[in-house]
Amino acid sequence: MRRPDSSRFFSLPVADTIRHMVVMGCLGGFLLVFAVAGSATAQAVKEVPGSRAEIQYSFAPLVRKVGPAVVNIYARAEVTERRASPLFDDPFFRRFFGDVFPGEARKRTAQSLGSGVIMREDGLVVTNYHVIKGADEITVVLSDRREFDAKILLEEERTDLAVLKIETEGENLPYLAIRDSDELEVGDLVLAIGNPFGVGQTVTSGIVSALARTALGITDYSFFIQTDAAINPGNSGGALISMDGRLVGVNTAIYSNQKGSGGSVGIGFAVPSNMVSTILDGVEKGNVVRPWIGVSGQTMTPDLAEQFGLPRPVGVAVTDVYPDGPAANAGIRIGDVILKVSDREIVDEQALRYRVATRPLGSEAQIEILRGGTHQTIDVPMRAPLTQPEPDLTDMRGQHPMLGAQVANLSPAFALEHGLDDMSRGVVVLKVARRSPAARVGLRPGDVVLKINDDTIDMVSKLEPALMSAKNAWRISIRREGQVLTTEIKG
Structure with a gap:
């Protein structure tokens, strides 16, 4: 550190020096009075550290408090694999014989490692779905190295969350309280606690770099x-922990500069605690049922924003409203632009889905829309999917050509349960048997049957009569990934 030049200080005339000291003393007294007077306000304001002493902090008290509630999770699954002679790996054999010679089946135990968070003193643990996916055995290891077998109470691939239960034989375990993740701000300090690379419980610190990251495609x-x-x-x-010792997120994914095989590059993502709350509520009720309003739309682009007269590209332009759904009954129409849900800005369609999904069932959300250049607020009830x-x-x-296909009528609830588009209506293909006529004509799971010849198909009960009435010629129209495809088959 550079020291002040004392010769320059003492070269000032004595009178000037005294006046300088008096002024600084008065100024210091003024600042002290000002600081005391404003202390009540300062307590409610987040401030950047102003001195060396203020940045010499330690997270040790916080870690001692929350660390015991974060656990290690070991998941094991028995998988079958086939081991063939290296001869059959030759491209020549693969080209002509494919997998005709699959080799001998062998079983092995696959293991995965992850972390979890105790959310209730009786042993309720939240983790990622991908940590325990397909597991036959799950072991939870506490921070004091005790091990417990765990069973899965609930798993949900759509959110990449799962809930486990360990038997504590009446012992109360340390657990984390949940904080409203909407209270977070960019720049807030957070701790990440887990078991990276199996080395044991590790704590890292950082800040919230961004909120509401949606264009990731993880869940x-x-x-x-x-x-x-x-x-x-x-x-x-x-666990992702705020400075008050509460859970604000469950660490889920990272960006890596080695296509997923590398380590942290300072970009990590966590599922917000508000979504964790919904899955915990689902455990209490036996299954997860989230609100659904029945709208879909297009994320606002700069060109669209200009057309709608918006100063910047935010919001979702409604392109479809489900008949008799909560949004339709409340008065939302195609062409409306959804700007906010309960005062939370909607930047894209994923944000809209999240804001609706984390609202309590049975409540009402105030949805702000833009219609014809006028802002309106519409109360929309938060109801379960139809x-x-x-x-x-x-x-x-x-x-007929659809022999070997399994089909069903689509409802929003059925579609969401099977990972399908909840706004689709009609008859969906769920399965296609191998080497069946349905497979040969190219049908796939997820296809929605629209027409058989000139007959519109909106119910399963209409599908088989339409197929059987055709005379050795079928023209089948389906919708697949937003496109309508039509093929003609001769008998």
Whole structure:
């Protein structure tokens, strides 16, 4: 550190020096009075550290408090693999014989490592779905090295979350309280606790780098907290902690500069605690049912924003409204622009899905829209997805091109349960048997049957009669990934 030049200080005339000291003393007294007077206000304001002493802090008291509630999770699954002679790996044999010679089947135990968070004193643990996916055995290891077998209470691939239960025989375990993740701000300090690379419990610190990251495609509800706290393989399912010792997120994914095989580069993502709350509520009720309003739309682009007269590209332009859904009944129409849900800005369609999904069932959300250049607020009830029509699950039989397909009627609830588009209506293909006529004509799971010849198909009950009435010629129209495809088959 550079020292002040004392010769320059003492070269000042004595009188000037005294006046300088008096002024500085008065100024210091004024600042002290000002600081005391404003202390009540300062307590409510987040400030940047102003001295060396203020940045010499330690997270040790916080880690001692929350660390015991973060656990390690070991998942094991028995998988079958085939081991063939190296001869059959030759491209020549593969080209002509394919997998005709699959080799001898062998079983081995696959293991995965992750982290988890105790959310209730009786042993309820939240982790990532991908940590325990397909597991036959799950072991939870506490911070004091005690081990417990765990069972899965609930798993949800759409959010990449799962809930486990360990038997504590009446012992109360340390657990974390949940904080509203909407209270976070960019720049807030956070801790990430987990078990990276299996080295044991590790704590890293960082800040919230961004909120509401949506364009990631990690889950169906892509809405993540981004942090620069070091997160590595094995941290998945661990806790993201705020400075008051509460859970604000579950660490889920990282960006890597080695196509997923590398370590942290300072870009990690966590599922917000508000989404964790919904899955915990689902455990209490036996299954997860989230609100659904029945709209879909297009994320606002700069060109669209200009057309709608918006100063910047935010919001979702409604392109479809489900008949008799909550949004339709409340008065939302195609062409409206959804700007806010309960005072939370909507930047894209993923944000809209998240904001609706994390609202309490049975409540009302105030949805701000832009219609014809005028801002309006519409109260939309938060209701469960519609369950009608009944699925009418059917395996297609008979002499026609859809023999071997399994079909069902689509309802929003059925679509969401099977990972399909909840706004689709009609008859969906769920399965296609190998080497069946349905497979030969190119049908795939997820296809929605629209027409058979000139007959519109909106129910399973209409599908088989339309197929059987055709005379050795079928023109089948389907919708696949937003496109309508038509093929003609001769008998």
